[in-house]
Amino acid sequence: MSLLIGLIFLVAGHRTTRFTKNDPKPTDVFYALNGNSGKAVWASSNSADEWTAQFFPEGSETGPIPEYLSFPRGFLHAAAPSVDLALPLVSPVSDVIVNGLRTITVNVRSQRRAPIVSVSVESDTEIVGATINGKHIVQQSSTTQAALQIPGPPMGGKMGEMRRPPWGFSYYAPPEGGIDLALETKSHENVRIRVMEQSFGLPESLLKDLKPKPDYMMPTPYPFSPYADSTLVSKYFSLTVPGEKPGDFPGNGPIIRLQ
DSSP, rough: OOHHHHHHHHHHHHTTTTOOOOOEEEEOEEEEETTTOOOOOEESSSOOTGGGTTTTTTEEEOOTTTOOOOOOEOOOOOOOOOOOOOOOOOEEEEEEEEEEEEEEEEEETTTOOEEEEEEEEOOSOEEEEEEEETTTOOOOOOOHHEEEEOOSSSOOOOOOOEEOOOEEEEEESTTTOOOEEEEEOOOOEEEEEEEEEEEEEHHHHHHHSSSOOOOEEEEEOTTTTTTTTTTEEEEEEEEEEEOOOTTTTTTSSSSSEOO
């Protein structure tokens, strides 16, 4: 009987809970722009609430958004206005093959000075090593290199196709000169990479048309939502084998010829 009474009080207390400035309610929305297509979405790790409902009309879908994120989890998402934001830059340095090992060196830079820059290999290319701003990284474990069932076609494959997950990393507080990246692979095929920048705050130009966040709400903290109140800008780049003609590699990314 005492247990039953306790449960009744617990449920009643939960129903009467009111969030305040000192005890705010977590909420979650972020803006993602695909720099190749120019399309954008609002997205959230959670269901819509009294504030985020303005971003997600009734019938908004939940699922992976591979055009914007390599992460295969599902997000509530809906179309958003496209904002003219400076896109990531990838500058070629060299592409050499020594004893069968190919080393592709590029410089990755955020024109927006974003505090977090992520790079992922989106083609089905096995990366056996890498050097990131002078720090050498050995081959990833067999677990991360193994072929996995990934929902959706995040790397251009057919739905449900078995393939290796993307190789990648996130760099926090990158230097002004960008990230010097050297990828090592035994593949002599073209390599497709995605660069994604994350900055804090939603695009300023869109805020004037949005209802402000209530003072009893706060962004959902990490790791429950890694992108809450953030702006993500991504772009694909195709790194071609020297001598290949632009356009030989499928995809929307510009061709970078490394000589």
